[in-house]
Amino acid sequence: MQVQNLAGSDQWDRVKKELRIELGEDAFSNWFGRVNHEETTGDAVRLSVPTRFLKNWIQSNYEKQLVGLWKREQVDINRIELTVRGALRPRQVKAGISPKPMTVRRISGRPGPFSSTPQFGGAAGASMIPCLADTGEEAALDFLNGAALNPKLTFDTFAEGASNSLACAAVRQMAAGHQGTLDILYIHSSTGIGKTHLLQAAALEARKTGRHVAYLSAEFFMYHLVPALRTPAFPVLRQAMRSIDLLLVDDLQFLHGKQAQDEFSKTLEMLMEAPSQIIMAADRPPEQLDTLCERMRSRVQKGEVVSIQATDYALRHDILEKRISTARRTHPGFSVPDDVADHIARYVISSARDLEGALNRLFAHNQLTKQPVTMDLAEKTLHDLVRIGEPRSIKVEDIQQVVCKHFSVTKADLLSACRARVLVRPRQIAMYIAKVMTGRSLPEIGRRFGNRDHTTVLHAVRKIEAMTKKEAAVAQEIELLKRLVHS
Structure with a gap:
């Protein structure tokens, strides 16, 4: 670090x-x-x-x-x-020299939740589209090579626990290239739980066997790859994509626009025809993902769909121990007392990213001030991440803020009249939590959600209540959101 x-x-x-x-x-x-x-x-x-x-x-x-x-x-x-993030500087292709063969292509700028070192693909604002149009086949192939994966995001550094063991086992199987078992894997969870770490670990593992791997974000696909397919390099890009053995698509919820969705669906269909495997990750189940057309959603659901649940105390403690051990390799004098690690694992519950953020702060203070890590230092340094004290009054606005962050939507969207599937569920969940945590009347809650009628709120409360009784994953998600509101 x-x-x-x-x-x-x-x-x-x-x-x-x-x-x-x-x-x-x-x-x-x-x-x-x-x-x-x-x-x-x-x-x-x-x-x-x-x-x-x-x-x-x-x-x-x-x-x-x-x-x-x-x-x-x-x-x-x-x-x-x-x-x-993710903007790539085109490499110069010298005359008479063929581009490098495709190996692993990481086309994403977002660091993994367990990574201390963000990785980026090049200079700010660089655009590959003119390069593709001007230089043709060699630049097209070089374009797909992308940037290096983060070497720290491996299976060895991934903290495995009860909440993610199924997802980890499925990804490991895909990375090993076991054909005929899993061809399509869809992972979903809230942010900061480990999806990106798993996908990059799979890419690194698959590369060791010489397989052709493409790792890209949905945003990159939408803003770079789809326009590139409209250039003279289109045939070469298509052929290059057919050679992919393992395709990994992160943050699928950010794929918007009919053209991007159509091209993405065509790409998946093309890869499904070849002996390829596909791992996708998003922040919601496939049936709630409007970015996939109905035909592709059906095909995805026929594959393996795995959710990663919120971290429990044991897993959070394991994550901290792994990070502390990593820090000690380069700074042997750095240590975190057991009571401090226990304190962080118990009360920093929103995401694994916040866990590492908490440890990074303690490390920085220790290195800059030479003060040992103590409980007093932890309480002063992590006060905004760890909030313990008298119960406070919960406001509807607090709930809306937590739900918006969790589902990656804006407050304006939450309060709007839009009935898109991607907004309806967060809105209903926010209404339900507002009812059970604030004691506000249905008409009052309706007014806080864009002046909606009390019958709309009642419908949302009953629907989410029924879902929590039938679906354990939904019940766990609601409990996580309640804890985040309280924190």
Whole structure:
């Protein structure tokens, strides 16, 4: 772990806290919810965002504000550099030299939930589409090679427990290339539970056997690969995709737009005809995923569908032990007392990412101040992640915020009149939790959800209540959301 980057991440946490206060929760979530701190060098801070639109918007509207807030943390900061995660710089193909054969192609910029070192594909704002159109076949093949996988996201570093053992076993089987057992695997869970780690571990494992592996995000597929298929390189790209032995698609819930969905469906059908295996991951079950057409949803459901449940205490403790052990290899003097590890495992429950974030903070403080890690230090440093005290009054707005973050939707969407399947379930769950946790009347809750009639709220409450009795996964998800609201 890099001490400088860890210290910068700690500064970024404080800057985000000030931004949340100055902008309000909704604006902060919309524009900074998916912004990551990458590094602080000299007088510049480098942040990454998932889309070019978000980069341009922040530069135009919040750059001066960001510089001002960072100066409070580090007076010599004068610049904010924004990069787009997953943007790839095209490699130069020298005359007379054939491109490298395809091995593993990681086409994604998002770090895994158990990773301390984010990996990126190249320079900010780089676009591959003109390159493909101009240079043809060699650039097309090079384009699919992508960037390196994160070597830390392996099966050895994945913490396996009761909540993820089935998913882990299925992914291991796919990575080993056992044909005739599993051809399609669909994994779903809330964010930060380990989907990306498993997919990258599978890619790394499959590469050892010489298989052709393509790892890509749904966003990359939508914004880069689909447009590339409209260029003169189309036949070469199609042929290259037919050679894939194992396709891994992460964050499938972000695949939007009819053209992207059509192309994705065609790609899956093409791969299904070949001796290929496919692993997909999303934050919801396939029947709730509007990004797949009905025909493809049916085909996916005929494969293996596995959910990863929320982490329990034992798994969270195991994750911490693995990360502490990793840190000790490079910093033998670093240690976390058992009572501190127990405290974190018991009360940092929202995601595995927050667990590692908690450990990173303690590591940074230990390295920068030379203070030993104690319970007092942990309580001071992790106060925003660990909240223990008198029961507080639960507000409907608190519930809406937690549900929006969990399902990756905006509050505006939650309160809108839109009846898309991807919004209906989060809305109904939020209404149900509001009823059981706030004691508000049905008409009051309806007013907080876009002035809906009390009968709509009653229908949502009854439906979710029935689902929790029939489906254990739904009941566990509701309990997790309740704990997050309380935290």
